[in-house]
Amino acid sequence: MSINFNKYHWFAFYASQQIMPAEIRARSMWNTDIAVWREENGSIHAWKNRCPHRGMRLSYGFIRGSQLVCLYHGWNYEGATAQCSYIPAQPNLKGPKTACVRDFACFEKHGLVWISTVAEAEKEPDFSDFGEAEQTIHFCRSIFVNESPGLVGEILKTSIFIPYGNDLADGAKLKIETSQAEHHQTGANYQAIWQSGRDKKKKTELTCQTEVRNNAILVNHYKDDQGNEGSLIFALLPIDDKKTGVHVLFSGDFSSQSLTSAKRHYAKWAKRMRWSIENRNLQTDSFNPWI
Amino acid sequence: MKLYDYILSGNCYKIRLFLSFLDINYETVPVDYYPGREHRFPDFLEINPLGQLPVLVDDEVKLRDAQAILIYLASKYDTSGRWYPRNPEAMGKIAMWLSFAGTEIMNSSNARLHDMLAYDLDADKARANAHAAFRILDDHLVEVGFAGQEWIAGTQPSIADVACFPYVALSRDGGIEHDDYPAIQSWLTRIQSLPRFIDMPGIHFMK
Ligand SMILES: N[C@@H](CCC(=O)N[C@@H](CS)C(=O)NCC(=O)O)C(=O)O
Numbered sequence: 001m002s003i004n005f006n007k008y009h010w011f012a013f014y015a016s017q018q019i020m021p022a023e024i025r026a027r028s029m030w031n032t033d034i035a036v037w038r039e040e041n042g043s044i045h046a047w048k049n050r051c052p053h054r055g056m057r058l059s060y061g062f063i064r065g066s067q068l069v070c071l072y073h074g075w076n077y078e079g080a081t082a083q084c085s086y087i088p089a090q091p092n093l094k095g096p097k098t099a100c101v102r103d104f105a106c107f108e109k110h111g112l113v114w115i116s117t118v119a120e121a122e123k124e125p126d127f128s129d130f131g132e133a134e135q136t137i138h139f140c141r142s143i144f145v146n147e148s149p150g151l152v153g154e155i156l157k158t159s160i161f162i163p164y165g166n167d168l169a170d171g172a173k174l175k176i177e178t179s180q181a182e183h184h185q186t187g188a189n190y191q192a193i194w195q196s197g198r199d200k201k202k203k204t205e206l207t208c209q210t211e212v213r214n215n216a217i218l219v220n221h222y223k224d225d226q227g228n229e230g231s232l233i234f235a236l237l238p239i240d241d242k243k244t245g246v247h248v249l250f251s252g253d254f255s256s257q258s259l260t261s262a263k264r265h266y267a268k269w270a271k272r273m274r275w276s277i278e279n280r281n282l283q284t285d286s287f288n289p290w291i
Numbered sequence: 292m293k294l295y296d297y298i299l300s301g302n303c304y305k306i307r308l309f310l311s312f313l314d315i316n317y318e319t320v321p322v323d324y325y326p327g328r329e330h331r332f333p334d335f336l337e338i339n340p341l342g343q344l345p346v347l348v349d350d351e352v353k354l355r356d357a358q359a360i361l362i363y364l365a366s367k368y369d370t371s372g373r374w375y376p377r378n379p380e381a382m383g384k385i386a387m388w389l390s391f392a393g394t395e396i397m398n399s400s401n402a403r404l405h406d407m408l409a410y411d412l413d414a415d416k417a418r419a420n421a422h423a424a425f426r427i428l429d430d431h432l433v434e435v436g437f438a439g440q441e442w443i444a445g446t447q448p449s450i451a452d453v454a455c456f457p458y459v460a461l462s463r464d465g466g467i468e469h470d471d472y473p474a475i476q477s478w479l480t481r482i483q484s485l486p487r488f489i490d491m492p493g494i495h496f497m498k
Pocket residue numbers: 300301302303330342343344345355356357358393
């Protein structure tokens with residue numbers, strides 16, 4: 001299964017928790033600048049980030065109730081219709097029909113706002129195999145890598161992941177027992193033996209399988225010999241041909257304290273992953289972002 | 292208390308904003324920074340030989356450098372003690388981020404000076420350096436946020452937040468967008484929502 005950055009698909013655009021009611025945020029997807037915002041009542045919209053009046057970035061504006069107000073000349077746009085509803089300089093005029101913002105299909109699932117820029121993609125992706133249905137999916141962070149989506153996807157697909165809970169202290173050792181040769185078609189599929197950095201006698205055996213779901217979501221499912229099981233999930237966002245967004249999520253059973261540590265663990269990895277992709281010229285083959 | 296001030300200066304705004312948070316009355320002395328370049332002439336150079344704004348004069352005390360002025364004001368006038376807590380860890384962390392505000396984040400100011408006032412600077416380099424600084428700040432806010440910490444140097448807003456805020460918020464004037472820094476964006480909103488927050492051209496109120 002390969003990663004398919006086909007424009008006709010849905011992509012994870014933003015973390016839901018980072019857009020509060022009456023907030024507006026923006027970034028690009030396939031070079032298209034998109035504003036995503038919430039009405040005061042919480043409904044979410046994804047619009048082309050360009051005011052039909054004079055082209056101002058709508059994300060510089062603000063939200064009043066169910067309306068987005070452009071910062072430049074204050075034109076109001078109604079959330080449900082994306083239609084101009086009020087022009088402050090001409091209070092008696094109804095907004096012209098042509099002053100309508102291009103809106104994109106969007107919905108929220110698994111803590112992310114999903115967007116499609118193509119009208120035909122009205123059907124929501126199938127998330128039934130996204131993770132372990134009965135487990136909660138936790139959002140760690142979104143991170144941006146200055147490299148092309150294709151390359152970032154390929155590197156992540158074939159990477160080795162160490163789930164939270166293993167001892168990453170100095171001196172830890174990772175031994176990959178089996179890894180499939182046809183990696184590039186299937187994603188990584190490996191067994192790893194993880195030797196603790198603190199307690200040299202302690203070894204954990206992991207079985208991991210990375211799969212591509214819904215085209216641009218990588219799910220690394222792991223099982224260890226202590227009975228721990230879970231998934232690490234990367235939802236990829238193609239921003240342009242030089243930049244890729246990676247939303248890092250994970251599933252599994254965690255107490256609230258270990259949840260914080262797990263987030264730290266994956267965030268630390270995410271930063272090292274970003275560095276290793278952006279600095280490929282500085283590395284030796286043995287570089288492992290986990291250690 | 293007298294503040295030598297220029298309305299479009301983010302460094303001067305650090306002081307106006309903090310004086311507002313502390314609810315302190317003061318007098319401003321407007322300096323014709325642009326186009327007059329008054330800060331480069333002998334009368335002003337007597338006040339600050341570096342030829343920079345802001346300068347604060349409070350009775351016998353005369354201070355330049357926004358970060359130094361924030362330390363002075365918090366130490367002298369913040370009765371709550373929360374803006375500059377007197378414990379070694381907090382003071383060390385705050386000093387670290389004050390320095391970051393005065394150096395790395397100033398790359399954003401340089402890009403803005405180039406774009407708005409046509410300063411002869413390497414704007415692309417300034418933008419790249421500003422992005423590197425914003426990435427560091429965003430990573431930091433993400434990581435402390437996991438444990439519920441919402442401010443740069445602790446669980447309360449401090450002068451480190453005040454010092455870092457203006458040139459992060461104003462960066463778009465210099466062509467530096469915030470799109471890649473969601474944790475920074477949420478932090479900006481939190482500052483803009485604090486009681487007695489004030490605006491300046493380019494930084495508006497939340498509501
Ligand atoms: N380190 C000083 C820097 C102050 C500074 O650069 N101020 C600008 C105005 S925002 C200035 O006066 N620049 C002088 C010039 O560009 O000629 C501080 O933090 O206050």
